[in-house]
Amino acid sequence: MAVARTRCVALIGVSGHPVDVEADVGAGVSGLHLIGMLDTALSEARDRVRSAVVNSRHPWPDTRITVSLFPASLPKRGSLFDLAIAIALLAAAGVVPAAKVAEPFFLGELGLDGSVRPVRGVLPAVLAAVAAGARTVVVPARNVAEASLVPDVTVVPVAALSDLVKLLRGDGPPTPGGVAGEAEDTGGDRGHRGGAGDMGDAGDMGDTAGGPGGIAPDLADVAGQPFARRALEICAAGGHNFWMLGPPGTGKTMLAERLPTLLPPLERDQALEVTAIHSVAGVLPPDRPLLTRPPFVAPHHTATVAAIVGGGSGAVRPGAVSIAHRGVLFLDEAPEYPASVLDSLRQPLESGRVTVSRAQGTVTFPARFMLVLAANRCPCARPSRPDDPCRCSPAARRRYLARLSGPLLDRIDVKVTLYPSTRRELLADRRFTEPSRVVAERVLLARERAARRLAGTPWRCNAEIPARALHTVYRPAPPAMAPLLTCLDSGALSARGLDRVLRLAWTLADLSGKAGPEVAETNAALGLWLGEER
Structure with missing residues (x-):
């Protein structure tokens, strides 16, 4: 019986911090004791780890077990530490060689049957592990695609605790379906070698197939609003915020949904940053380990301040402004949002980041997004016709639009009023509509001119x-x-x-x-x- 050590990562916001997981199996009253500033989910790891070890047919030490997570002053949350705790415990008990588990990082949640389940935030965790000098990282099998985006590290995917123990002990190949891919040991001659590779094959987010039958939105679908289409192109070229005012049915939502199709693909560092945020937030699509297109986020008007800027009662999670980082945040029917939500957008619009303060500490998330607001002229939102005019009083209209405060509108670069189009105008404008790919080429050329002008600076577009x-x-x-x-x-x-x-x-x-x-x-x-x- 001795002390064994392995390593894991604590996530605070979208930043990872290396954590040493030490296990001591010694004399004393039988029990598993976890120390190191843990939250409730991590404190419950003692029951998950015990059941996983026993059901994996490994002996459970019938003595006092102490597991320390260092540094003790660093808050640690979630079930990401389960696998590292189990491996450190088994190494201290002599089940696996302690020397083999000291260098790798172990990430994953354990099921009661010993299965290794996927967790949030694998990408930023692996990035932090590599920054700490890791050469090998063990992750759940379902997180291997995401972890393999990080270069210069051997990623070992496992699906069950028993298979990982076999690999560490060198007892032969794992059982079928136990380990997703080849890996002999955590020393790392075989396994998934990290690297982003061809980002275009990794899956997209921006070119969403949001239309019926999976048809991607196209700017050519919007007819009768030539001035608004031009304004959308300008916003895409410079990364500017956009406000549309007009009655229902004039194309406000259609225009907003087509803005991401005009934006250029994310650069490699931007794609990793956006993917890390989505991974921590738990919204990363399982079939898209790397997001190469700007995201599009459209929260409901009942969203709270915490849902928009981030927060939570336990671990602080990114909000809509951070999930829309390097993309578009669309607020439809903007005056219907609470005033507190709208005013909370002012700080991230200026600084490109949002800081969430809680009793446990302060977390900063990136939030460099394009804000698109859409609003009706009045509360009733009825189209006003000569034979049936809107019955809202001028005072009611002013109160309705006054919900969008002056300081917020002062931060909107482009403001456009949309009017209903007649049948003749719709038919005539069809000849002048352009598909998104044509407009996106002009946007890309404009961004390239700005990039050449801004070369050597930290800014990438005019809005920054x-x-x-x-x-x-x-x-x-x-x-x-x-x-x-x-x-x-x-x-x-x-x-x-x-x-x-x-x-x-x-x-x-x-x-x-x-x-x-x-x-x-x-x-x-x-x-x-x-x-x-x-």
Whole structure:
């Protein structure tokens, strides 16, 4: 009987922290004692581990067992530690060689029958393990595709505790179906070698097959709203926020759903970041281990602040703003959302991240998303016709739209009013609609121009340029600034609004192939920010 050690990872937000799992099997009153600042789910691991070991036909030490998770001051939550606790315990009891389990990381939840079940957050956990110097990581078989995205590490997938013990003891091949893939031992000559490979084959999120019969949304489906389609292209090219105001049936939801189809694929580091967030949130599709397309998130209007920005009574989970990171967050019927929810968006819109504070600590999640708001003109949302006009009073309309606060609308770059289209307008506009792939090519060219201009900086699109750089390095010529300064002096434009108009002007210049904004671009950007059609 001795002390054995192995390693696992504690997830705090989307960041992983290495944890040493030490097991001591010694004299004393029989029982399993877990120490190290544990939550309820982890405290219950003693019963899961005991049943898993016994049902895997391994002897349970009938003595005092102490398992310590170091560092003790680091909060540890969830069932991710089950497998590491079981292996450390078996190594201390002499069932498996202690030297073989000291270096690898073990991640996974145990079933009472000894099966190894999938867990959330495998990708950020493996990333943290590699950063800590790990060469081998043991994960549940159903998490192997996600774990294999990380390069320079041998991923050993297991489906049952008994099969992992056989591998560690060298007792021969595992039983059929026990281990998904070849792996002789955790020293790692065989197994799944990590690496992202061809990201295009790993599965997508943005090109959602949301239409009937699995047909992906296409911008060519939206007819009768040429100005709104152009505004959508501008938003996609610069990463700008978008607000649509209009009666039902004018295409607001259709436009929002087609915005991700105009965005370029995620870069490799962005794809790993987005996938890690979705993994921690538990919304990563099982058939898509790597998300290469920008996500699209549309929460219901009854969503709470915790559901939008993140939180929870136990472990803090990412909210909709973080799940939409590098993608689109769409709030349909925006005035129906609680005022507290709408106001909670202001901080992540400015900083690109959201900080959630709880009694247990503070967690920061990335939240760099494009916000799309849609709203009706009045509470009744009835189309107003000459023979049947809307009966909402002007005061009721003002109260309804006043639910969208001025500070929030000040952070929206493009504001568009949509009007119902007649049959003749719909038929005529069909000849001018373009498919998403054609518009996406123009968007990609504009983003490439911006990327060349922003090379050597941490910013990737115009919407991310900070105010200081806008007024120094990227300040337009004085003639182009003149109309903006006039509106600033008259109070029609706030200082924050000036920054957003300048970013929008640069996007218009990129779409036009110009070296910088001219008077035409700044005037058009000002009209889009004010909500005036040009």
